[in-house]
Amino acid sequence: MKKVMWKWNINGFTLLEVMIAVAIIAMTAVTIIHTRNRSLDMLSESINITTATLLAKQKMVEAEIKGFPETGEDEGDFEEEEYKWLHWRRIVSPMNFSEHIRKIEVIVSWKNGEKRYVNLITYIAEKKILAAPQD
Numbered sequence: 001m002k003k004v005m006w007k008w009n010i011n012g013f014t015l016l017e018v019m020i021a022v023a024i025i026a027m028t029a030v031t032i033i034h035t036r037n038r039s040l041d042m043l044s045e046s047i048n049i050t051t052a053t054l055l056a057k058q059k060m061v062e063a064e065i066k067g068f069p070e071t072g073e074d075e076g077d078f079e080e081e082e083y084k085w086l087h088w089r090r091i092v093s094p095m096n097f098s099e100h101i102r103k104i105e106v107i108v109s110w111k112n113g114e115k116r117y118v119n120l121i122t123y124i125a126e127k128k129i130l131a132a133p134q135d
Helices: 015-065
Strands: 072-077 086-094 101-110 117-125
Touching (some): 015 101, 015 117
Antiparallel strands (some): 086 101, 101 117
Protein backbone atom coordinates (compact mmCIF):
# COMPACT_ATOMS: atom_id res chain seq x y z
CA MET A 1 0.00 0.00 0.00
CA LYS A 2 1.19 3.37 -0.96
CA LYS A 3 1.06 6.29 1.50
CA VAL A 4 -0.04 9.65 0.19
CA MET A 5 1.83 12.52 1.71
CA TRP A 6 0.46 16.01 1.49
CA LYS A 7 2.95 18.67 0.91
CA TRP A 8 1.88 22.06 2.34
CA ASN A 9 3.07 25.24 0.75
CA ILE A 10 4.17 27.42 3.65
CA ASN A 11 5.08 30.41 1.51
CA GLY A 12 1.59 32.07 1.63
CA PHE A 13 -1.05 33.09 4.17
CA THR A 14 -4.18 31.20 4.99
CA LEU A 15 -7.60 32.76 4.44
CA LEU A 16 -8.09 33.06 8.21
CA GLU A 17 -4.84 35.00 8.63
CA VAL A 18 -5.81 37.39 5.83
CA MET A 19 -9.29 37.95 7.31
CA ILE A 20 -7.84 38.72 10.76
CA ALA A 21 -5.32 41.17 9.25
CA VAL A 22 -8.08 42.95 7.28
CA ALA A 23 -10.25 43.18 10.44
CA ILE A 24 -7.37 44.72 12.41
CA ILE A 25 -6.68 47.24 9.64
CA ALA A 26 -10.38 48.13 9.41
CA MET A 27 -10.66 48.72 13.18
CA THR A 28 -7.53 50.86 13.13
CA ALA A 29 -8.80 52.90 10.19
CA VAL A 30 -12.15 53.55 11.93
CA THR A 31 -10.34 54.67 15.08
CA ILE A 32 -8.05 57.01 13.15
CA ILE A 33 -10.95 58.55 11.21
CA HIS A 34 -12.98 59.04 14.40
CA THR A 35 -10.01 60.68 16.14
CA ARG A 36 -9.42 62.99 13.19
CA ASN A 37 -13.09 64.05 13.06
CA ARG A 38 -13.15 64.69 16.82
CA SER A 39 -9.98 66.74 16.49
CA LEU A 40 -11.59 68.91 13.80
CA ASP A 41 -14.68 69.40 16.00
CA MET A 42 -12.48 70.48 18.89
CA LEU A 43 -10.57 72.88 16.63
CA SER A 44 -13.82 74.50 15.51
CA GLU A 45 -15.00 74.70 19.12
CA SER A 46 -11.79 76.35 20.28
CA ILE A 47 -12.03 78.93 17.47
CA ASN A 48 -15.61 79.75 18.53
CA ILE A 49 -14.68 80.11 22.20
CA THR A 50 -11.66 82.27 21.36
CA THR A 51 -13.79 84.50 19.12
CA ALA A 52 -16.47 84.90 21.80
CA THR A 53 -13.82 85.68 24.44
CA LEU A 54 -12.16 88.35 22.29
CA LEU A 55 -15.53 89.95 21.51
CA ALA A 56 -16.44 89.94 25.22
CA LYS A 57 -13.11 91.63 25.94
CA GLN A 58 -13.92 94.24 23.26
CA LYS A 59 -17.24 95.06 24.99
CA MET A 60 -15.44 95.20 28.33
CA VAL A 61 -12.87 97.68 26.97
CA GLU A 62 -15.66 99.81 25.48
CA ALA A 63 -17.17 100.14 28.97
CA GLU A 64 -13.79 100.91 30.56
CA ILE A 65 -12.94 103.61 28.01
CA LYS A 66 -16.09 105.55 28.84
CA GLY A 67 -14.85 106.04 32.39
CA PHE A 68 -16.84 105.26 35.51
CA PRO A 69 -20.00 103.58 34.14
CA GLU A 70 -23.57 104.06 35.33
CA THR A 71 -25.30 100.99 36.71
CA GLY A 72 -27.63 99.14 34.41
CA GLU A 73 -27.76 96.65 31.57
CA ASP A 74 -27.45 96.83 27.83
CA GLU A 75 -27.34 94.15 25.18
CA GLY A 76 -27.30 93.57 21.48
CA ASP A 77 -25.91 91.66 18.55
CA PHE A 78 -22.54 92.23 16.98
CA GLU A 79 -22.68 94.37 13.84
CA GLU A 80 -20.06 92.44 11.86
CA GLU A 81 -21.53 89.79 9.58
CA GLU A 82 -19.13 87.04 10.68
CA TYR A 83 -20.25 87.44 14.33
CA LYS A 84 -24.02 87.45 13.78
CA TRP A 85 -24.24 84.09 15.55
CA LEU A 86 -23.28 85.73 18.86
CA HIS A 87 -25.27 87.94 21.26
CA TRP A 88 -23.75 90.16 23.98
CA ARG A 89 -25.04 91.48 27.28
CA ARG A 90 -23.27 93.91 29.62
CA ILE A 91 -24.32 94.32 33.26
CA VAL A 92 -22.91 97.12 35.42
CA SER A 93 -23.74 96.81 39.09
CA PRO A 94 -22.64 98.69 42.22
CA MET A 95 -20.63 97.03 44.94
CA ASN A 96 -22.17 96.73 48.41
CA PHE A 97 -19.10 97.96 50.24
CA SER A 98 -18.31 101.04 48.12
CA GLU A 99 -20.22 103.36 45.83
CA HIS A 100 -16.97 104.17 44.04
CA ILE A 101 -16.48 100.66 42.62
CA ARG A 102 -18.55 99.02 39.88
CA LYS A 103 -18.69 95.43 38.75
CA ILE A 104 -18.82 95.02 34.97
CA GLU A 105 -19.96 91.65 33.63
CA VAL A 106 -20.01 90.88 29.92
CA ILE A 107 -21.76 87.75 28.66
CA VAL A 108 -21.39 86.63 25.05
CA SER A 109 -23.76 83.80 24.19
CA TRP A 110 -24.45 81.67 21.16
CA LYS A 111 -27.72 82.52 19.38
CA ASN A 112 -28.33 79.05 17.94
CA GLY A 113 -30.31 77.86 20.97
CA GLU A 114 -27.38 76.27 22.75
CA LYS A 115 -26.85 77.13 26.40
CA ARG A 116 -23.28 78.19 25.74
CA TYR A 117 -21.66 81.44 26.68
CA VAL A 118 -18.46 83.22 27.68
CA ASN A 119 -18.59 85.35 30.81
CA LEU A 120 -16.01 88.03 31.74
CA ILE A 121 -16.09 90.05 34.96
CA THR A 122 -14.00 93.03 35.98
CA TYR A 123 -14.17 95.79 38.56
CA ILE A 124 -13.61 99.45 37.88
CA ALA A 125 -13.02 102.20 40.42
CA GLU A 126 -14.05 105.81 40.12
CA LYS A 127 -11.03 107.98 39.52
CA LYS A 128 -11.04 110.90 41.90
CA ILE A 129 -8.43 113.56 42.17
CA LEU A 130 -7.82 114.33 45.79
CA ALA A 131 -6.97 117.88 46.64
CA ALA A 132 -3.61 118.33 48.22
CA PRO A 133 -3.68 119.67 51.76
CA GLN A 134 -3.09 123.38 51.89
CA ASP A 135 -0.65 124.85 54.33
